[in-house]
Amino acid sequence: MIPFDFEYYLPDTLKEASEIFVTLQKEGRSPLYYGGGTEIISMARVMNVTPGAVIDIKKIPECLEFGINDNHITIGAAVTLAKITASGIFPLLGLAAGRIADHTVQEKITLGGNLAGTIIYHESLLPLLISDSSVCLQSAEGLKEAPVPEVFSGGGLRPGELIVKISLEKKFAQCPYFHIKKSKIEKIGYPLVTVCVLLYDNVMRTAVSGLCHFPLRLADVPLDPDTDEAVLAENLVRNISAPIRNDASGSADYRTFILIKTVESIIRELKQIKKDKINA
Amino acid sequence: MLKLSGKNIIKLSVNNVVREVAVRPSDILAEVLRNQLGLTGTKIGCENGDCGVCTVLVDNLPVKSCLMLAVEAVGHEITTIEGLSDTPVQNAFIEKNAFQCGFCTPGFIMVCRSLLNNHPDPDDYTVESWLQSNLCRCTSYQEIKEAVKKAKDLR
Ligand SMILES: Cc1cc2nc3c(=O)[nH]c(=O)nc-3n(C[C@H](O)[C@H](O)[C@@H](O)COP(=O)(O)OP(=O)(O)OC[C@H]3O[C@@H](n4cnc5c(N)ncnc54)[C@H](O)[C@@H]3O)c2cc1C
Ligand code: FES
Ligand code: FES
Numbered sequence: 530m531i532p533f534d535f536e537y538y539l540p541d542t543l544k545e546a547s548e549i550f551v552t553l554q555k556e557g558r559s560p561l562y563y564g565g566g567t568e569i570i571s572m573a574r575v576m577n578v579t580p581g582a583v584i585d586i587k588k589i590p591e592c593l594e595f596g597i598n599d600n601h602i603t604i605g606a607a608v609t610l611a612k613i614t615a616s617g618i619f620p621l622l623g624l625a626a627g628r629i630a631d632h633t634v635q636e637k638i639t640l641g642g643n644l645a646g647t648i649i650y651h652e653s654l655l656p657l658l659i660s661d662s663s664v665c666l667q668s669a670e671g672l673k674e675a676p677v678p679e680v681f682s683g684g685g686l687r688p689g690e691l692i693v694k695i696s697l698e699k700k701f702a703q704c705p706y707f708h709i710k711k712s713k714i715e716k717i718g719y720p721l722v723t724v725c726v727l728l729y730d731n732v733m734r735t736a737v738s739g740l741c742h743f744p745l746r747l748a749d750v751p752l753d754p755d756t757d758e759a760v761l762a763e764n765l766v767r768n769i770s771a772p773i774r775n776d777a778s779g780s781a782d783y784r785t786f787i788l789i790k791t792v793e794s795i796i797r798e799l800k801q802i803k804k805d806k807i808n809a
Numbered sequence: 810m811l812k813l814s815g816k817n818i819i820k821l822s823v824n825n826v827v828r829e830v831a832v833r834p835s836d837i838l839a840e841v842l843r844n845q846l847g848l849t850g851t852k853i854g855c856e857n858g859d860c861g862v863c864t865v866l867v868d869n870l871p872v873k874s875c876l877m878l879a880v881e882a883v884g885h886e887i888t889t890i891e892g893l894s895d896t897p898v899q900n901a902f903i904e905k906n907a908f909q910c911g912f913c914t915p916g917f918i919m920v921c922r923s924l925l926n927n928h929p930d931p932d933d934y935t936v937e938s939w940l941q942s943n944l945c946r947c948t949s950y951q952e953i954k955e956a957v958k959k960a961k962d963l964r
Contacts, residue, residue, distance in 0.1 A: 537813040538812050540810045567876045570837065587881075611870070
C-alpha cells in the first residue's frame with residue numbers, strides 16, 4: 530500500500546504535460562513524470578519518494594512513437610522494454626532491455642523510466658551511448674534534441690525535463706554487437722558488470738554498467754588482428770578514471786577482473802568474426 | 810487532460826465484467842482486486858516486483874499488479890486467476906501436481922497462460938525467461954515446467 534495520497538494527471542499532449550509540471554512544481558507539490566511506475570510505486574510504498582502528483586505520459590502520442598522511418602529508428606519514452614525486445618528493432622538494445630529485472634516487469638518498465646530512474650544501472654542506456662543516439666526532451670521552453678551522452682553522461686535531466694523519445698540511425702542497429710551481463714548469483718539481479726559492444730567501422734565501441742556509480746563509455750579501440758586481446762582489455766579497463774564500486778555485491782578488484790575477462794572474450798570473438806569474413 | 814484526486818469511482822473491466830470501484834489515485838491494483846472486488850486469488854507477497862504472486866493479465870500480457878495503480882487499468886481488460894477456471898492451463902497444473910502450498914500458483918498460471926497465448930509453441934529459452942519472473946518457495950519448479958508442456962498439448 531502507498532501510505533499517502535497523490536493526484537493523477539493523464540495529459541494528451543507534450544505541452545499539457547510540461548505546463549502542468551511547472552504549475553504543480555510552483556505549488557510545491559513535487560510532481561513526477563510517470564512512465565511504467567515500477568520505481569515510483571516501489572519507492573513510494575516505503576516513502577522514499579513522496580510526490581504530491583504524478584503525470585502519466587502513456588497517452589502522449591510522441592512518447593509512444595516506435596518504428597523506422599527514413600533510415601532512422603525512433604523509440605518513444607513510454608515504450609516498454611518487453612516491446613523493444615520483442616520487436617527486434619535494435620537487437621543490442623533488445624538484449625540489454627531483456628535482462629533488466631524480469632520478463633513480467635519488462636512489460637511495465639518504460640525506456641524513459643529506465644533512463645531517468647534513480648536506480649544506478651540504467652542498462653538500456655548502454656546501447657544508446659555507443660550508437661550516436663540522440664534524445665528529444667520537452668520542457669517549459671519547448672522541445673529540444675541533444676546527443677544521448679551529453680544528457681545522460683553529463684549533468685542529467687534538468688527539473689521538469691521530460692524524455693520524449695530516442696532516435697538513431699538504422700545502420701547502428703545492423704552492426705555486429707555483444708551483450709554480456711554478469712550478476713552475482715542468479716540470472717535475474719542487478720549487474721556486477723554489464724558490457725555492451727558495437728563494432729562500427731572496424732572500431733570497437735564499449736559501454737559498461739555496474740562498474741561505477743553510473744554507466745560509462747570506454748575508449749574506442751580499433752580492431753587490429755595482431756593485437757593481443759588480453760593486453761588490449763587490460764589497457765582499456767585500467768584507463769577508467771572514475772572510482773570503481775566496492776561493496777558487498779562485489780569488490781572493486783573483483784568487478785575489474787570480471788570486466789577485463791569479459792572484454793577480452795569479446796575481442797577474441799570479434800577477431801574471429803573478422804577472420805571468418807576474410808576467409809569466406 | 811484527465812485529472813483524478815481524492816476518491817473517485819472508476820470502471821474496471823475484470824474477467825470480461827465491468828465493475829465500479831472507489832479508489833484513490835495511489836491505490837495499487839492488487840489491493841483493489843482483493844479488497845474491493847473480492848478477487849482474492851491474486852496474492853500479495855513482496856509488493857516490490859520480485860516474487861510474481863500478484864501477476865494478472867492486462868490486455869493479455871502479464872503484469873505484476875503490485876506495481877500498477879488501479880487508475881492505470883481503466884480502459885484495459887484485466888484477467889485474474891478467477892477468470893481462468895477450468896482452462897487447460899489450470900488443469901495442467903492440477904494434473905502435474907505443480908504446486909505444494911499453492912501460494913505462488915495463481916501467478917505462475919497467469920504467466921503460463923500469457924506465454925502460450927503469445928507463443929503457442931515456445932522453446933525452452935522462452936519458457937524459462939517468462940517463468941523466471943515468478944518465485945516458488947516450495948521449489949516446485951520441475952513440476953511447473955512439466956505443467957507448461959502439458960498445457961501446451963492440452964490447448
Ligand atoms: C524488480 C525490479 C528490478 C530491476 N532490475 C533492474 C536491472 O536489473 N537493471 C536496471 O538497469 N534497472 C533495474 N531496475 C530499475 C528499473 O529499470 C527502473 O527503476 C524502472 O523501474 C523505471 O522504469 P518505469 O518506466 O517504471 O519508471 P517510473 O517508475 O515511471 O519512473 C522512474 C523515474 O523516472 C522518471 N521518469 C519516468 N519516465 C520519464 C520520462 N519520460 N522523462 C523524464 N523522467 C521520467 C520518473 O519521474 C521517476 O523519477 C529494476 C526495477 C525493478 C522494479
Ligand atoms: S507481490 Fe507483486 S511481485 Fe511480489
Ligand atoms: S507451491 Fe508453495 S510457493 Fe510455490
